Amino acid sequence: MPTELVDFLTVLLNGVTLAALYFIVASGFTLIFGLMRTTNMAHGAMYVLGAYAGVSAVTTTGDWLIGLIAGFVVVAVVGVVIHLGLLARMAGQDLRQALVTIGIAIIIADLALANYGGIAYLIPPPTWAAGSIAIPWVVGGSYSAYRLFMIVFAVGVGAALWLILNRTRIGMYIRAGIDDRDMLSALGVNVSRVFLFVFALGAGLAGLSGVLGATGLSITPSEDGRYLLSSLVVVIVGGMGSLSGAAIGALIIGLAEQIGLFYAPTYSIFLTFVIMAGVLAVRPQGLLGRPA
Amino acid sequence: MSGLPATSARWLRSREGLATLALVALLIVYPLVMPRFWVLSIASNAVILGIAALSLVFMAGYGGMVSLAQASLAGFAAYMLALATLEPSTTATGSAIGFALPPIPSALIALGLATLAGAVFGAISARSYGIYFLMLTLALAVGFFYIVLQNYEVFGGHIGFAKILGPTGQPRENPTAFYFMCLAAAALMYLGLRYVVRSQLGLTFQGVRDNPRRMKALGYRVGLHRVVLFAMGGFVAGVSGVLGAWYRGNISPGIVDLTRTIDVLIIAVLGGLGYPIGAFVGAVFFVLVDVFASSVNILGFSFDERFNTLIGLGFVVVVLVAPNGLVGLADRIWASVGRRRGGGQRRAIDPLAVEAGVAPVPEAPLPESPGRPAGDEPTPSP
Numbered sequence: 027m028p029t030e031l032v033d034f035l036t037v038l039l040n041g042v043t044l045a046a047l048y049f050i051v052a053s054g055f056t057l058i059f060g061l062m063r064t065t066n067m068a069h070g071a072m073y074v075l076g077a078y079a080g081v082s083a084v085t086t087t088g089d090w091l092i093g094l095i096a097g098f099v100v101v102a103v104v105g106v107v108i109h110l111g112l113l114a115r116m117a118g119q120d121l122r123q124a125l126v127t128i129g130i131a132i133i134i135a136d137l138a139l140a141n142y143g144g145i146a147y148l149i150p151p152p153t154w155a156a157g158s159i160a161i162p163w164v165v166g167g168s169y170s171a172y173r174l175f176m177i178v179f180a181v182g183v184g185a186a187l188w189l190i191l192n193r194t195r196i197g198m199y200i201r202a203g204i205d206d207r208d209m210l211s212a213l214g215v216n217v218s219r220v221f222l223f224v225f226a227l228g229a230g231l232a233g234l235s236g237v238l239g240a241t242g243l244s245i246t247p248s249e250d251g252r253y254l255l256s257s258l259v260v261v262i263v264g265g266m267g268s269l270s271g272a273a274i275g276a277l278i279i280g281l282a283e284q285i286g287l288f289y290a291p292t293y294s295i296f297l298t299f300v301i302m303a304g305v306l307a308v309r310p311q312g313l314l315g316r317p318a
Numbered sequence: 319m320s321g322l323p324a325t326s327a328r329w330l331r332s333r334e335g336l337a338t339l340a341l342v343a344l345l346i347v348y349p350l351v352m353p354r355f356w357v358l359s360i361a362s363n364a365v366i367l368g369i370a371a372l373s374l375v376f377m378a379g380y381g382g383m384v385s386l387a388q389a390s391l392a393g394f395a396a397y398m399l400a401l402a403t404l405e406p407s408t409t410a411t412g413s414a415i416g417f418a419l420p421p422i423p424s425a426l427i428a429l430g431l432a433t434l435a436g437a438v439f440g441a442i443s444a445r446s447y448g449i450y451f452l453m454l455t456l457a458l459a460v461g462f463f464y465i466v467l468q469n470y471e472v473f474g475g476h477i478g479f480a481k482i483l484g485p486t487g488q489p490r491e492n493p494t495a496f497y498f499m500c501l502a503a504a505a506l507m508y509l510g511l512r513y514v515v516r517s518q519l520g521l522t523f524q525g526v527r528d529n530p531r532r533m534k535a536l537g538y539r540v541g542l543h544r545v546v547l548f549a550m551g552g553f554v555a556g557v558s559g560v561l562g563a564w565y566r567g568n569i570s571p572g573i574v575d576l577t578r579t580i581d582v583l584i585i586a587v588l589g590g591l592g593y594p595i596g597a598f599v600g601a602v603f604f605v606l607v608d609v610f611a612s613s614v615n616i617l618g619f620s621f622d623e624r625f626n627t628l629i630g631l632g633f634v635v636v637v638l639v640a641p642n643g644l645v646g647l648a649d650r651i652w653a654s655v656g657r658r659r660g661g662g663q664r665r666a667i668d669p670l671a672v673e674a675g676v677a678p679v680p681e682a683p684l685p686e687s688p689g690r691p692a693g694d695e696p697t698p699s700p
Contacts, residue, residue: 132630
């Protein structure tokens with residue numbers, strides 16, 4: 027196979043693995059936004075928090091899976107506290123909620139810096155996903171097993187979320203709530219409890235992806251901006267509140283970022299923004315979003 | 319527009335006029351009696367940050383557009399200033415562009431380009447409202463940060479530019495001149511925006527803010543007005559960026575990072591998003607906290623290194639208890655203490671509650687409009 031093609035296929039695979047991570051981060055963001063109209067500006071900070079919870083758990087227990095669970099649980103609990111303590115008190119005031127979560131993001135990022143310092147941490151991948159798998163059509167003839175696992179994991183998360191949304195009672199409430207919150211409440215459903223569940227789930231997904239990202243890519247306290255940006259761009263392109271939109275958006279942005287990085291390294295971000303501006307010009311609500 | 323001498327004289331004798339006179343006198347005497355640190359690091363710095371926040375307050379208050387791209391537009395102006403004013407770099411890590419122009423023409427070019435950049439940002443985001451607009455401008459802001467960080471050919475990468483000299487030379491050598499330049503720019507921006515807000519264009523902006531659909535039905539080009547508003551915001555932010563570049567003498571991606579983006583928002587919210595003067599009140603407060611956070615000690619917890627935690631906590635508290643910021647708080651206290659003449663005259667708009675066509679429209683939020691010739695264009699009825 028010609029080297030150009032091998033390069034290109036490797037870049038594509040890198041893009042898909044990055045998209046896998048972006049999808050998991052953005053799915054939490056878009057779930058929260060879709061149901062509650064709450065823009066969680068602390069989503070990037072929650073990613074960082076989850077990553078550090080994972081770092082601490084893995085260094086004390088040595089078990090990667092416990093780290094993954096710790097990242098989910100710690101951030102879900104923090105999410106519950108934030109939701110009950112602050113956001114639920116200002117339901118419906120979406121800009122004010124966004125501002126409060128910005129304040130929270132600043133505090134989380136600063137405390138992460140205080141506790142873990144500015145150095146980068148890397149969680150070692152679990153033994154069953156260490157090493158690499160032979161793939162003839164990529165550079166070097168093999169590819170990181172962990173990064174392939176990330177793709178599988180993202181598909182699993184997507185499937186699980188789809189099942190929750192489409193095959194369970196709470197999922198039915200969530201879908202109904204996205205369509206008409208007031209009507210759902212009038213039908214006797216405890217909407218605030220559904221909100222709490224969704225916020226905890228969305229926050230937990232941010233924390234979970236933090237652990238995944240810290241394993242594949244390393245973590246520093248300043249990563250929060252990067253993942254907030256990726257979540258924003260992914261849901262802006264894919265459509266706010268849509269899970270499949272998040273998947274498509276993540277794929278587009280992940281691929282664009284890797285292709286840009288390989289072929290025009292100092293302009294790669296441009297490509298992402300040209301795509302975003304282009305999508306907005308044609309469909310202001312995003313590819314799969316519904317008009318506001 | 320108190321153009322008549324009689325009204326001016328009456329205004330000067332009013333309480334508001336006296337307070338304004340006292341403030342102007344204080345601002346003029348200030349650099350003559352204060353040490354250099356207070357003139358530069360506190361006052362000039364606060365004025366520069368205040369202008370950036372003013373651009374946000376203007377857009378949020380009169381267009382309902384809470385933009386997080388103002389620090390980026392300021393930074394863009396700073397970068398354009400550097401490119402215009404410096405010589406091209408010969409090293410591989412510097413910018414290959416440079417025109418070696420004198421400071422003032424460079425600044426004018428930078429401001430023109432910042433206005434243009436504002437229009438481009440506006441064109442991208444004009445069709446988004448409320449929270450979508452906020453997210454989109456945040457995405458643009460963070461994206462711009464990564465562009466300047468990644469790009470060496472134009473923006474000098476993570477190193478940026480150094481040795482940018484303003485018309486007053488090194489601020490450290492002539493702090494008073496630099497202070498007055500900043501103050502004059504701030505006064506110009508403040509009065510200029512005040513003029514725009516009271517003009518026909520300003521009223522149209524507010525109509526677009528309150529009910530874009532109705533304005534569209536009346537024949538106004540809603541999208542174009544939002545683009546123009548964003549361009550004007552870009553100009554004002556650009557002034558802040560140019561002054562900031564002269565103040566520091568060097569620029570790096572740090573001036574457009576997420577922290578700086580959020581700082582501008584914090585300052586505007588701290589002062590009060592509905593009050594233009596709040597931008598400067600918030601900026602003074604912010605700078606004082608920034609400088610003196612190290613000596614704050616609450617319940618044994620020192621904020622020496624944790625300035626951001628302090629700012630974050632303060633920000634959350636302000637959003638929770640004083641949604642109209644410090645000026646709004648002062649206004650409320652003032653209103654409840656004394657009988658207010660012309661009650662509600664200075665009532666702030668609450669940009670946080672305004673969401674195009676959805677939220678209830680705040681009644682008559684504006685400073686009194688000047689006598690306009692009757693029956694020219696349809697005015698947006700509240």
